[in-house]
Amino acid sequence: MQVINYISNIAMPLILLIILMHGLIEKQKVFDLFLEGASEGIKITLRIFPTLIGLFVAISMLKDSGIIDFITNLLSPGLDLINFPKEIMPLALLRPISGNASIAIATNIMKTFGVDSNLGIIAATLMGATETTIYTIAVYTSSVKITKTRFVLIAGLLADIAGILTSVAVCRFLSNGFS
Amino acid sequence: MLNMLWPTFIIGSIFYGIFCGDLNKLNTSIMSGAQDAITTCLTLLGSMCLWSGVMSIAEKTKFINNISKIISPIVNFLFPELKENKKIKKEISMNMVANILGLGNSATPLGLKAMDSLQKINKNKKELSDSMAMLILLNTASLQLIPTTVIAIRSSLGSQNPTNIIVPVWIATLVAAIVGVTSVKLFIKLGRKKK
Numbered sequence: 001m002q003v004i005n006y007i008s009n010i011a012m013p014l015i016l017l018i019i020l021m022h023g024l025i026e027k028q029k030v031f032d033l034f035l036e037g038a039s040e041g042i043k044i045t046l047r048i049f050p051t052l053i054g055l056f057v058a059i060s061m062l063k064d065s066g067i068i069d070f071i072t073n074l075l076s077p078g079l080d081l082i083n084f085p086k087e088i089m090p091l092a093l094l095r096p097i098s099g100n101a102s103i104a105i106a107t108n109i110m111k112t113f114g115v116d117s118n119l120g121i122i123a124a125t126l127m128g129a130t131e132t133t134i135y136t137i138a139v140y141t142s143s144v145k146i147t148k149t150r151f152v153l154i155a156g157l158l159a160d161i162a163g164i165l166t167s168v169a170v171c172r173f174l175s176n177g178f179s
Numbered sequence: 180m181l182n183m184l185w186p187t188f189i190i191g192s193i194f195y196g197i198f199c200g201d202l203n204k205l206n207t208s209i210m211s212g213a214q215d216a217i218t219t220c221l222t223l224l225g226s227m228c229l230w231s232g233v234m235s236i237a238e239k240t241k242f243i244n245n246i247s248k249i250i251s252p253i254v255n256f257l258f259p260e261l262k263e264n265k266k267i268k269k270e271i272s273m274n275m276v277a278n279i280l281g282l283g284n285s286a287t288p289l290g291l292k293a294m295d296s297l298q299k300i301n302k303n304k305k306e307l308s309d310s311m312a313m314l315i316l317l318n319t320a321s322l323q324l325i326p327t328t329v330i331a332i333r334s335s336l337g338s339q340n341p342t343n344i345i346v347p348v349w350i351a352t353l354v355a356a357i358v359g360v361t362s363v364k365l366f367i368k369l370g371r372k373k374k
Contacts (some may be wrong), residue, residue, distance in 0.1 A: 037235025041228035129351035130327030159359030
């Protein structure tokens, strides 16, 4: 467990170090480049701001009206069978469809059950390990005006399911290490 | 997509709230949802800027170029169709590296450029070629080294150790990518047999 935590902890500083060293070796003005990108970051965040407000409201309404509990309870016999935490199901269903909606619902899960709780960690891992598959396929195929996508959607969703199940399994397995 | 999902969510919750749920709770959640969005966005702002800044250093230097060379054996394995087409291979590797580094903003244009070049050598312009299918799959696989957004959310919610999900994320992403790549390869093989 300690090794895994160590790798997790060193990954971010190490990448920072490599990129900065690379910039210095190429004799670039690294701080100017940094500032350029950072102000770009403000624009990106502001751009998703209205989307997130709309979605956070919708997601917290779904949650507090009780409808999410209703749906997950409907699905729970099947989920119990494969030992899948039903609280994660809404996130798993939305993840391939909308990136921002899944940010909203993942944040909600981390808040409700605790960010360092098992469910919170599963939600975070799932978010990091999967993409908005359906959206990505739409962007890539429509850019070249192709309508026959063959097996891509099935393959992408299979990968997502594998990623989701692995997230749950890995987090359960490592749960002793997180506390 | 959201034009359909968003109203469905809200209308669904209101109906459910009226008939079988808790209207009081629903009322408070309408207001608190908007507030939560503000706190999340504000806390995201810091790390988003930091990473965009760092990544713009990676973008403006030859960093992506250099890393692309390292992954060329993988690209050769994934795109056997392309054989000696170095130009497209380079575009694909740069797209992969941008994804791995979490450079969403430059990954998509690079990927679309590769799609464009692949379309030029595509025999059936209405159908995805094998290489195109593989490229799309790689882009749906979230091969990200540092899942910055999730880490930012975790730290905004006061996690003890926001980065400790990195290794679990790697494992899950890798399994997802392997399953995805294998199924694309299998589907390609099956398709050939049919013909």
